[in-house]
Amino acid sequence: MSAQKKDELLAEAVRLREQGHPEQAREHLLSLTATFPDAADIAYQTAWVHDVLGLEAEAVPYYERSLQGDGLTDEERQGALLGLGSTYRVLGRFGQAVETLRRGVSEFPDDGALRTFLSMALFNTGEHHEAMRLLLHLTATTSEDPQVQRYRAAIEYYAADLTQTM
Template identity: 55%
Template structure:
């Protein structure tokens, strides 16, 4: 029953029927309060609806629990950290991104969202450095990769 309802809620969210999905997921989360997968999907639907503050406890449950796939765990770290950043909780966001990077150290999306939180926390130099490293590793800078990597750590160096 739980699996079928969860699959239906995900289909509803993916189809843009987010209010219906939210109603179903909140009910599922009430009936399965320790289910990490249900909590993650419930957090996600709240984020889609712009209800970031309501997403927070669901993300916390999802990350504290067992049973998320690696992909969903990465999504939970990214979503939770981003949600905390949007709520102005920059240090909490940075701590969340840091925990996520312990598990997924090279993930470009996680690192990019962390760079945004670094900027919001007044650490723009670290933010730019992080973004330059992500860009260099993407392979989208052609023959300039070595230079971009160098300047990521030496931003103020000039002739």
Template identity: 50%
Template sequence: MNSLDQAISLRQKGNIQEAIQLLQEISVTEPDNAQVWYQLAWSHDSLSLERQAVPYYERALNTGLTGEDRAGAILGLGSTYRTLGQYEQAKQCFENGIREFPDHRELKIFYAMVLYNLGEHAEAMRQLLVQLADTSADQGIKSYDKAIRFYADQLDQTWND
């Protein structure tokens, strides 16, 4: 097992401080290894050290993290920005992530959360309602799919005869 795999295993087993120490050692010898930076971000996030996780997420993304790990890092960074009250940065992060990974619905859910934080309540609800309609297997929701989709972007409209 290589050092990076060992660090991931330590994090997964809950030995997060040990994982961080090993990852920091690896980062000195492998500064261009995006996976190391991603694992450092993830480990710090696991300890609720959001502010410390941000530069690691940013470095992982800027160092060329790819695939599902990239999508995970975008979600992690956007969510971390949101929890730190950096809503505009979170919004931009999620918008970029949704463009890059349009089929990753979890990005759209977290995007809706930051829209709520920014006071964009109608758009936040629209995003959530569309995701609900797209993904629900509930028969009651399925039977109202057309209405849910219709009202998703017309929540403030009233109809007066």
């Protein structure tokens, strides 16, 4: 099968998922995965559709495969790191979730979603101070709420250590 045909079939599977037909998309993607077992983009989309269907345990090996090598765009890699970290968290694999999401934040430091999911995983591992620090910093730097911005300096000060007093 040509690379062009592969890309067309992958695009069709993505369209099916986006149009609310995840089961059909899954069938297409599993077939493509069998034909192209080393294609990172196919593995990523296969993982994603499994997550959409609530089949998180089945999504993990596809996410892991997608992150091996260099086959993803930056946007796909960002999504795969978030998807895998979030999926590990849902499955109760909190340590792996933190490790994966930390890697995501390291590679994509401006991604607020990665930082948010990392804070949830940190909460699950009992690292409440770091979880709150991340969320408070994210709130202070991204909120457009005028009241949050009014107190931004104080929020950022306390984000460093909630046990501090002024």
